[in-house]
Amino acid sequence: MYRKVVSFYDAWQDWLFPRTWVKQDRIKLERRLGVEKIKKYVEQDTWVLEKLAVHPRYQKEGVGTTLLKWGTEQAQAEGKKIFLRSSYVGLPFYLKRGFEEIGYYTIRGDEEDVRVSCMLWSPACN
Numbered sequence: 001m002y003r004k005v006v007s008f009y010d011a012w013q014d015w016l017f018p019r020t021w022v023k024q025d026r027i028k029l030e031r032r033l034g035v036e037k038i039k040k041y042v043e044q045d046t047w048v049l050e051k052l053a054v055h056p057r058y059q060k061e062g063v064g065t066t067l068l069k070w071g072t073e074q075a076q077a078e079g080k081k082i083f084l085r086s087s088y089v090g091l092p093f094y095l096k097r098g099f100e101e102i103g104y105y106t107i108r109g110d111e112e113d114v115r116v117s118c119m120l121w122s123p124a125c126n
Contacts (some may be wrong), residue, residue, distance in 0.1 A: 042083050045081060047082050049082055049084040052068065052090075064093065065097065068097055069097075072123075080123070081120055081121060081122050083118070084099070087115075088117070091117050098121055099119040100120055100121075101119055103118040
């Protein structure tokens with residue numbers, strides 16, 4: 001049952017957030033590498049933020065900031081850290097809101113390489 005739910009969730013995300021510019025084998029590689037890299041940084045008392053996306057029409061209106069603020073307030077109340085992976089586009093957004101870059105990895109592509117930053121937010125630092 002769990003595998004069916006995960007498979008459905010992945011298919012739903014691919015439909016909702018299509019990544020036509022990425023080949024399917026590269027998506028599978030990113031998922032596999034992502035799991036390996038997360039294990040390196042995530043402890044038992046750490047939440048993982050998988051996706052935070054705002055429709056382009058509503059960007060720059062504080063929607064993402066409001067969502068992230070709510071999540072960090074919940075984590076702070078429970079004394080949890082938050083781990084996430086970010087593209088270069090989202091990096092300044094998270095840095096500005098108290099996350100620190102604790103590492104990165106590169107996914108090699110046919111035409112370009114993609115740098116993925118591993119970021120951590122800690123309630124002790126905020």
